[in-house]
Amino acid sequence: MPRAFIHVQHLLGTGHVVRAAAIGKALAGEGVEVTLASGNSIPPTLDVSGLEIVELPPVKSPDAAFTRLVTPDGTEIDDTWRAGRRAATLSAFSRNSSDLLLTETYPFGRRQFAFEVAPLLEAAKNRPNPPLIATSIRDILVRKTEIEKEAWMADQALAHYDRILVHSDPDFVQLSDSFPFAGRVAPLVRYTGYVGGGPRPEPPGTDGEDExxxxxxxxxxxxxxxxxxxxxxxxxxxxxxxxxxxxxxxxxxxxxxxxxxxxxxxxxxxxxxxxxxxxxxxxxxxxxxxxxxxxxxxxxxxxxxxxxxxxxxxxxxxxxxxxxxxxxxxxxxxxxxxxxxxxxxxxxxxxxLALPRSHHSVMLGGARKSAEILLDDIGVRTA
Missing domain, CATH: 3.40.50.2000 (Glycogen Phosphorylase B;)
Incomplete structure (x- = not known):
């Protein structure tokens, strides 16, 4: 049975871990044993059934500046904490062989976690049978004030990754809209459609009508x-x-x-x-x-x-x-x-209100499509 290891770090909102869990569940639905290693507390409302959850020492951003990282009690992290977190991640990854390593956002963000993810990538590549290494990114990346940082992202992707999953509908948003080096990494990119959009309750009565x-x-x-x-x-x-x-x-x-x-x-x-x-x-x-x-x-x-x-x-x-x-x-x-x-x-x-209502069919099913792409990639690599 194939095995996958997913690493995710959410700092303020929960969108990152929601998308990672959705992809993990889609992989599990295809018979993959999935470990989800989360660097922050998983929301109690998030369904992670069918996944093996590893709760890494949690860390978050105290505000929208994202310049500081703190533990749940507000203590700013230091090198000792980083060493413990790195050891916890590598230990979790080493417990089993993996056919797939998926890092959510990194290297297109979360550079503050290079102390942890870079050794994880090296550990994966140094295995006798290295796993497919992929990254999962949302539709829009945060632009950097120094273009050298964006060049670093492309360099890291080309050096360490086999696949880049972009969770958008390319009819609306493409990687080039927010990443100046999209052309360099284009051979690795696959658009999956948006992750989310599942069924929700119907509003009662006339709530929402013409509002x-x-x-x-x-x-x-x-x-x-x-x-x-x-x-x-x-x-x-x-x-x-x-x-x-x-x-x-x-x-x-x-x-x-x-x-x-x-x-x-x-x-x-x-x-x-x-x-x-x-x-x-x-x-x-x-x-x-x-x-x-x-x-x-x-x-x-x-x-x-x-x-x-x-x-x-x-x-x-x-x-x-x-x-x-x-x-x-x-x-x-x-x-x-x-x-x-x-x-x-x-x-x-x-x-x-002068704009027309749209009837364009949005590309959805991003979690399922991600699983299909990754399993195809694993098949190509192991054939």
Whole structure:
């Protein structure tokens, strides 16, 4: 029976481990024994049944700057911690032979973990029967201010990797949209479609019908968006008579949530984020959101016109690039986070409502397609 070892590190949000687990489960469904080594605590809501879970010493980023790494109790990591983490990873990998080593994001990000992943790659390559080595990356990479760092990514991929899985629909977003050395690594790249988009509960009653749906993911970095949305409804020329439903993420405190609810005027519903969010979008007139991977996927599937207010603090470029790529396809209007006001948001809403609803079929099934590609690669290598 083939064996796979997946290494994943999420630092602030949970999208990375969600995608890694989805690929792991798709591989397991094809008869592969999968070990998922996670460098942070796995969310209790994430289904990892059928996978062997290795909980590495956990680490996270305390904020969106991603310049510091801390343990769950807030202690900044040091060389002693790094040595222990490296030993734990290599020990987990050495327990079994592997036909596949999959690193999530690295080397196209997570360079802070080279102390751990570089030895892991060397251990894999030095085995008598080296595994296929692949990396799994989302649709958009975070641009670096120093192009030398991006050249390093390409160098590492060419030196150590057999396959690069890009989890996007190339009709909307291609690796070259966010990576200047995409041409160098092109022979290794395969597009899988988006990972996610599975079935969700249907909204009750008429919830969502002809509404403006405002969402913010977990909401930890969405205060400005939520505040502007509360005041934008009465300023819109095209959406001032429809219901605006504002979904507040569960990372927003109860105190802040209560303030948002008290601030809601007529025609505005404020409630916590819902599992039936994709169903609300299917019925909605318009979506207003940030531009995270999972939210954008739900919007693409629904085909609903959108306003994106991409998170762009601390030199973050990922969401802005994703939003601009969709805007270039006539799918959305972008309202920059810097200087956001109710007036600017209302103007963006009016512009977005002039866009047609899309009926383009989005390339999905990224986890299943990833498993197929990797198993084909293993077959080619072992034939």
């Amino acid at each position: 403006v749906i405002v969402s913010c993911g977990g909401g930890a970095v969405a205060h400005d968006l939520l505040s502007a949305a509360l005041d934008a409804r009465t300023l819109s020329r095209r959406a001032d008579e429809t219901v605006w439903r504002i979904l507040v993420g569960h990372d927003v405190s109860e105190e802040a949530f209560a303030i948002f609810k008290r601030s809601a005027g007529e025609g505005i519903i404020v409630e916590r984020a819902r599992r039936d969010f994709p169903g609300l979008l299917q019925r909605a007139r318009l979506s207003i959101s940030q531009a995270g991977y999972n939210t954008v996927l739900d919007i693409l599937i629904a085909g609903v016109p959108a306003v994106f207010v991409p998170f762009a603090q601390e030199q973050e470029t990922e969401q802005t690039q994703r939003a601009e790529a969709l805007a270039a396809h006539g799918r959305a209007v972008v309202a920059p986070e810097a200087g956001l006001s109710a007036e600017r948001l209302a103007a963006a809403v009016d512009d977005a």
